[in-house]
Amino acid sequence: MKSRSTFSVLFWIKTSKDSNESATLYARITVDGKRVNLSLKHEIPLNHWNARRSKVSGRSPEAKEINEYIQHVRAELFSCYRDLKLEGEIIDAESVKKAYLKEEENLETLSSLFKYHNDNENHNLSQATISHYCTTQRYLLEFVGKKYKSKDLLLKRLDYAFVTGFETFLRNYHSKDHYGYMSNNGAMKHIQRFRKMVRIAINLGWINHNPLQGYSIKMHKNEREFLTQVELDKMVNLSTSIDRLDLVRDLFIFSCYTGISYGDMMNLDFKNLQSIDNSLWITTKRAKTDNSVRLPLLSIPLEIINKYSDHPRRKNSSLLPNLSNQKLNSYLKELADKCSIDKNLTFHMARHTFATTITLTNGVPIETVSKILGHSRLATTQIYARVLDKKISADMNALRNILESKKS
Template sequence: MKSRSTFSVLFWINTSRTSLEQSKLYARITLNGKRVNLSLKHEIPANDWDKKRSKVKGRTPEAQEINEYIQHVRAELYSSYRELMKADAEVTAEAVKAHFLGEEEDQKSLQDLFDYHNLHHNHNLSAATMSHYRTTQNYLLEYIYKINGKEDIHLNKLDFNFVTGFETFLRTYHPKHYHGTMSNNGAMKHLQRFRKMIRIALNLGWISNNPLKGYKIKMEKKEREFLTAPELASIENYATSVERLEIVKDLFVFSCYTGLSYCDLIVLNNSHLATIDDKKWILTKRAKTDTAVRLPLLKAPVDILEKYRDHPRRGEDNLLPRLSNQKLNSYLKELADKCKINKHLTFHMARHTFATTVTLTNGVPIETVSKILGHTRLATTQIYARVLDQKISQDMELLQRKLDIEH
């Protein structure tokens, strides 16, 4: 059976520090056995105090005024207690006293933190990254509602148990747009974003304890998949009368030969297209990092741009037809089946394919690839820079020749 908190208010005078038989009036706030005294800034004659009834004796105007004040204070203290309980705040005798005096700390909530983050960090993050943060925030609010039926929670209520419970919630969650539960790395990404927002709360002094202290983000290392040259060729050569598959194929191939991500490719318009030294160039910025990208186009993407120059689905100023990322990835699975590619084909795999099969395997320096991809650090490119079996074989053959010459 759930125990109820015990709250009481007692009024008393301090007779141990009387001055000219005048005693100071106090209220004693008691909650769950813990108490705190509140000075009411009034002095009354010690002989006029009715200890049993906690009031001043008599019916003089002075006595009535103090007794009315006592009743007012009692009502206000009980009101403070009820408000703290209703707000799901941390309720202690000290908190009730602080609330009554108007000195309580402004107890910030998780929604307050979201609002601050979205307002003050919006200019530092790309639209795509902000969208990811809002998704994390929505998951946190769903979790809060699931565990206590409320739409928000005070930051000082967050603890390690909350964090591990949120992880479990994510791992068992079934996103509407996805079949199955969330992957480990998907859940960890949400916890990384949660941790970054908690650091903001710590820096602002909204909380003193880090609920994620001791919690470890455990990312699983996964091989980044890409298409081999024969697999890429099978998609390029795939012929279909189904327009949506034709568009998806062309958008994917365009990305394979430019390295542009979905969010950068889908917004390309005439202002991003330039002619330099009689060659077509794409001049744009990466939405994710705001890094400039200057890219001379290979023949395949130039042919695709020409193909859709007057296409009705291209839009007034767009260079290519527009499809949502969700639909693109859905149709790519169908395209993979048609081309007999036994891989989980996603649009981002085109970017991996550009970094490996199209550029690095063909001897393009990693520094050049990094610049084309719009990476701010070479180390990021090295993640994409997968050395293919073909390249390993070639390198080992060169090594063997050198060894043969030496011997």
């Protein structure tokens, strides 16, 4: 008959000759009557230690924190003992201690992973992309706070349930600064960033499993919305006495006639203006791809630059007033209502409008449009051409119906 091993943990304090006020906390691990001591490197006030109950007396925050730590260590030691038993290893007090210390070596958390990523990927990513990662990281910690009632989480606790729980959290997330809930693709983008950070943790040896194994990221193919010429004219001709809406309208129109994204537009200054062939050009680089962008300015964006040359929101030599993307998109909803535009107006739609309504519709070659937009691949620009083909088909079908009705 196989004998059962006995296992117990006792917490005690060891006084020092140098201190009469505090003592070091130890755990005594006993297996089959043989024991080893484990220093927990915590100092405990002598007059607060309850030896009989192996805990700190009182209800102070400090007492609560130490007692919670003791419970955590107890649970970890029992977990190490159980794992050794399941693995069929020879179990003694020393092997339990070694297993615990090995576990202690791997106490990397989500926060430490975020710090490593941001510190080491900073030179590879644009500031805008880093900002997106910071947003994902903030959502992850909010989810941890809600689900696990904690400010942080050990990486070894990440599993498939964490990933699916995080997806549900994102889909139900309703920020007071945004309209409605997060879109499918918005949620999937955050999980894509999380997946990249998990890969870094695996490569560093911080975790030995992939919590996203078997998880499928499903992006929806959305049509790229843009303003028609009629809708764009409504916005250009809008008269408003509200300064913030006037500014947002002008920044949006500037992007519609240049194709410059929000982040790149906010980084423009007068150094980006050059005189070429008797015209004023903008020469810059896309922060997202580092591709060069050079384009002559049309009359409407030139008028907007001149309009805001002395605006108080302009920073130093910046070309245009500065406004956060969050506020821009929020105010654009108001503008859409005022202009009776029944579309989910976002600032990035201005870039789509430039590609379709301003350039491709007016016969600008797709290669030129691709160069102006700073696309790395022509295939990216061809998406806009396919969008236009669908619109042309819909318009012609409408015309066909009108002509057929006249015949009858």
